[in-house]
Amino acid sequence: MRSLWPDLEPLLDQVQRPARYIGGEEGAVPAAHGPGKVAWLLCYPDSYEVGLPNQGLQILYEILNERSDAVAERAYAPWGDLEALMRPQGLPLFSVDTHLAAGEFDILAFNLSSELVYTNVLNLIDLAGVAVRSADRAGDDLLVGAGGHCAFNPEPLADFVDFFVLGDGEEVVGEITAAVAAHRSGGRREVLGALAGVDGVYVPAAYAVSYRGSSAVVTPRWVEASDVVEKRTIPSLGDWPYPKRQLVPLTEVVHDRLNVEVFRGCTRGCRFCQAGMITRPVRERPAEQVRTMVSEGLRRTGYDEVALTSLSTADFSGIEQLVADVVGPEDGAGGAGCPAVTVSLPSLRVDAFTVGIAAELQRARRTGLTFAPEAGSWRLRQVINKLISAEDLDAAVESAYSQGWRRVKLYFLVGLPTETDEDVLGIAALARRCVELGRRHVRGASVTFSVGGFVPKPQTPFQWFGQNTVEELRRKITLLADDLRGDRSVRLKWHDPEATLVEGLASRGDRRLGAVIEDVWRSGGTFQEWSEHFDYQLWLDAMERHGLSVEDCAYRHRSDSEALPWDHLSAGLHKDFLWQDWQDALAESGLEDCRWTPCYDCGACTGYGIEHVVASATPPAGGSQGTGQDLLRPVPVPVRLLETRHLAGVS
Numbered sequence: 001m002r003s004l005w006p007d008l009e010p011l012l013d014q015v016q017r018p019a020r021y022i023g024g025e026e027g028a029v030p031a032a033h034g035p036g037k038v039a040w041l042l043c044y045p046d047s048y049e050v051g052l053p054n055q056g057l058q059i060l061y062e063i064l065n066e067r068s069d070a071v072a073e074r075a076y077a078p079w080g081d082l083e084a085l086m087r088p089q090g091l092p093l094f095s096v097d098t099h100l101a102a103g104e105f106d107i108l109a110f111n112l113s114s115e116l117v118y119t120n121v122l123n124l125i126d127l128a129g130v131a132v133r134s135a136d137r138a139g140d141d142l143l144v145g146a147g148g149h150c151a152f153n154p155e156p157l158a159d160f161v162d163f164f165v166l167g168d169g170e171e172v173v174g175e176i177t178a179a180v181a182a183h184r185s186g187g188r189r190e191v192l193g194a195l196a197g198v199d200g201v202y203v204p205a206a207y208a209v210s211y212r213g214s215s216a217v218v219t220p221r222w223v224e225a226s227d228v229v230e231k232r233t234i235p236s237l238g239d240w241p242y243p244k245r246q247l248v249p250l251t252e253v254v255h256d257r258l259n260v261e262v263f264r265g266c267t268r269g270c271r272f273c274q275a276g277m278i279t280r281p282v283r284e285r286p287a288e289q290v291r292t293m294v295s296e297g298l299r300r301t302g303y304d305e306v307a308l309t310s311l312s313t314a315d316f317s318g319i320e321q322l323v324a325d326v327v328g329p330e331d332g333a334g335g336a337g338c339p340a341v342t343v344s345l346p347s348l349r350v351d352a353f354t355v356g357i358a359a360e361l362q363r364a365r366r367t368g369l370t371f372a373p374e375a376g377s378w379r380l381r382q383v384i385n386k387l388i389s390a391e392d393l394d395a396a397v398e399s400a401y402s403q404g405w406r407r408v409k410l411y412f413l414v415g416l417p418t419e420t421d422e423d424v425l426g427i428a429a430l431a432r433r434c435v436e437l438g439r440r441h442v443r444g445a446s447v448t449f450s451v452g453g454f455v456p457k458p459q460t461p462f463q464w465f466g467q468n469t470v471e472e473l474r475r476k477i478t479l480l481a482d483d484l485r486g487d488r489s490v491r492l493k494w495h496d497p498e499a500t501l502v503e504g505l506a507s508r509g510d511r512r513l514g515a516v517i518e519d520v521w522r523s524g525g526t527f528q529e530w531s532e533h534f535d536y537q538l539w540l541d542a543m544e545r546h547g548l549s550v551e552d553c554a555y556r557h558r559s560d561s562e563a564l565p566w567d568h569l570s571a572g573l574h575k576d577f578l579w580q581d582w583q584d585a586l587a588e589s590g591l592e593d594c595r596w597t598p599c600y601d602c603g604a605c606t607g608y609g610i611e612h613v614v615a616s617a618t619p620p621a622g623g624s625q626g627t628g629q630d631l632l633r634p635v636p637v638p639v640r641l642l643e644t645r646h647l648a649g650v651s
Contacts, residue, residue: 001033005099007091015081019251020048023096026248026301029065031073031098038177040064040072041095041105041142045112045120046529048076048096052247053255055309056148057111059242060169070177073097073105077120080527083127093127102128106180107143110161112150115506116499116529119521121146122160132518134162134205139188143180151202152231152278153458153566155216156506156513158204163195165202166569167231167278168264170240172200196224200232202569209511214552215563216510230570235610237264237283241293248301257305257344258297262290262322266311267595267612268349271385271585272374272413274457276311277578278571280604282595282612287318294326298341305342313345314352323360346370351392358403369400370409375416376426382590383418385581390430397434401441408434410449414476415468415500417585424476427451428483428490435489448491451477453500455507459571461581464558467504473497498536502528504554505539510565513553516542574603 012018033039042061044051051057057074064072073095078086086092093102102108108128110121126132130141146157147165154164165172179194196203206225210217220227234240246258263284266276285293294306306326310316326343343361350371373393374386381388400408412427431447438445453473456462468476477494484490505513519542520528520535527533543550558564560579567575577600584591594600595612605612 001098001100001104003099004091004094004101007089008094008099011082011085011089011091014085016079017048017251020076020079021082021096022250023099025052025250027243027245028097028247029061029072029245031071031095031100032065033071036181037069037071038107038180039105040070040107040109040173040177041075041093041102042072043075043093043108043110043124044077045110045117045124046077046527047079048249049251049253051076051111052249052253053259054111054113055243055259055261056113056169058247059240060109060173062243062245063170063240064173064177067174067177069181070174073100075102075108075124077124077527078127083123086127092129093124103130103142105142106184107145107176109145109147112146112148112157114529115150115156115503116534118157118506118517119525119528121157122518122521123526125160133159135159137162137188141188143191145176149275149278150507152274152569152571153508154202154204154569155209155218155511155565156509156517158511159514160518161204162192163201163203165232166200166229166571168234169232170234170242172198172232175199176201193222193224196222196226200230202229204511207568211510211512212563214556216512216565217563218565218568220568228568228570231278231572233281233572233610235283236613237261237285238289241285241289244293244296246297246301248303255307257307258294258301258303259307259309260290260293260297261285261310262308262313262316263310265612266315268312268315268593269385269581269591270374271383271461271581272416272454272457273311274460277460277573279311280572280602281610284316284613287322290322291325294341304340305344307344307346309346312349312352314349314354314357319345319352320354320356320360323357327360327363344368348372348396350388350396353396354399358399358405362403362405368407368409369405370411371396372411373430374411374413375419375423376412376428376430377423379588380416380419380423380426382588383585384413384416385585385590387590387592390433393430394433394437398437398441401438401445404442406438406442406444407446407448408438410434410447412449412451413454414451414480415454415473417462417465418588419476421476421479424479425483428480431484431490432487446489446491448493450493450495451480452495453497455500455504457507458564458566459573459578461578461585463508463564463578464560464582466555466557467501469555470497470501473500496531496534499528499531499534501550501554502534502536502539505543505550508565509553512546512548515546516548519545572602572604574601577602 042057044054044057061072064070075095122132131137143162145163146161147169151164175198183191183194192203195201196206206222207218208221265279265282267282270276323343375381431449434447435445456465456467474497520538523538525535525538
């Protein structure tokens with residue numbers, strides 16, 4: 001194996017931010033390649049600044065390098081300036097750890113966290129020196145894999161990726177490693193067949209696709225392929241205290257702080273939220289383990305800020321005490337035995353944020369506070385099942401301002417199902433109300449609110465909804481801007497409606513969209529998630545060239561009888577539960593969080609034989625608080641409730 005560093009180093013003084021490519025970060029694992037080991041190149045299909053903090057990649061990087069039969073290194077998308085120098089010289093995609101060429105590895109594995117990186121995935125496969133389409137690869141070419149939230153509809157990338165992983169990766173990467181090691185000598189077909197037999201792994205080549213008008217039906221064609229691929233779920237987050245050695249970057253990155261995952265999953269049931277649906281059930285990390293990960297991480301990295309991450313961190317049981325322990329005592333000494341520690345809670349549920357939490361957070365350096373009401377009226381929040389009342393928002397915002405914050409951020413969606421102009425204007429009214437509350441406590445109170453266009457996602461109740469057109473989203477944003485004109489205390493930011501459409505095309509597309517993605521890539525359309533590189537016309541032209549309609553792919557409502565491109569893949573939720581939840585949305589009927597109510601039989605727990613693992617949430621029979629490992633117990637379900645849901649068409 002030859003390092004490409006001698007060829008790469010002379011190029012770095014010609015590019016911006018050469019530190020992106022040199023490796024050697026604190027926390028990096030020395031690569032121990034050797035006979036019998038399966039070599040993984042874990043690749044984030046975006047720039048180093050965006051990709052390095054990704055916790056999923058870092059977790060798998062550590063787990064694989066702890067195995068005796070595997071070795072893992074990392075790669076990120078080279079920025080355009082370096083790629084323009086690499087291609088003429090024949091330099092391929094390389095690892096940042098030892099600068100080995102991608103072709104030296106057995107598996108090139110991507111994290112898919114956004115649909116707009118799909119053209120980057122094709123570009124990186126090409127840079128790796130293998131055929132872009134999987135059907136054109138030779139027997140000894142590396143395998144291309146992918147996982148992450150977008151893998152729950154992998155069909156747009158099915159012609160380019162050899163296998164996808166659905167759900168949690170901690171356990172399954174070991175099984176993939178073993179399958180590749182045992183079968184690679186038998187050729188590519190044998191390896192892919194073995195991978196198709198691994199729970200949670202989807203091999204597109206093992207399935208045939210037929211088209212019925214607008215519908216795509218995917219069915220098994222290999223004996224190893226199952227009718228439905230079920231996602232992988234690790235039952236106990238406490239068994240996986242990763243990353244143990246978070247990487248410390250050599251240059252500025254996004255989220256440049258210690259990150260500790262406090263729980264995985266969410267049962268709030270927001271109907272627009274794919275992450276909340278596909279990561280069920282809730283699994284909390286034991287609070288003592290969180291404290292240990294924080295204290296050890298801060299001492300090792302030198303950070304003075306820690307983010308407690310999850311989909312709704314304020315829902316963590318005992319969150320107020322946990323924040324107090326991390327911030328430290330009143331004398332300013334950090335709870336981790338370090339100087340005063342700043343705690344940020346990136347995902348704040350409005351109705352779980354209290355004065356107590358605000359008071360603990362403000363004892364250290366204040367970070368930004370972002371709340372996500374999502375919709376401007378109570379009616380629409382019932383539709384999307386974001387059951388936050390105006391009183392909840394008032395209490396959360398007033399808690400923040402009363403503890404000294406001068407500015408809060410709010411996040412909303414426009415283009416939601418059943419939305420009216422009154423709902424849209426309600427967003428501006430809520431923002432003004434927040435400023436009014438703030439002025440009771442601080443001078444110069446202000447609000448910044450961001451508006452994103454809603455994109456229906458697979459495996460959610462809104463997967464049948466036809467998203468708003470680009471023109472309609474623009475009209476709604478203009479409506480908001482006009483209503484706020486002249487108000488300097490409220491700042492409006494919005495996401496590009498054209499990018500929203502392209503995200504929607506890729507989100508619910510079938511295999512026919514693969515040709516469009518390839519067309520855009522071959523036309524130079526990389527880094528499409530970056531506004532300065534996004535090119536809307538490339539997508540429209542490619543759709544037209546391949547005979548696909550934007551109206552049909554994005555704007556059209558789906559019916560309950562229509563086959564969806566991801567029907568052969570399961571996030572653990574019964575499809576008829578999702579359909580009934582869609583009908584409940586149209587009826588403006590909310591559904592309470594099932595962690596604190598009887599089970600709704602969505603399938604997330606029953607399909608895997610586990611219940612929500614909530615650390616210290618409720619006292620067990622003995623009266624002491626639970627540990628997070630003692631709550632694998634059934635939740636009593638009233639027969640009448642189950643009968644009601646079954647009669648409504650929910651299995």
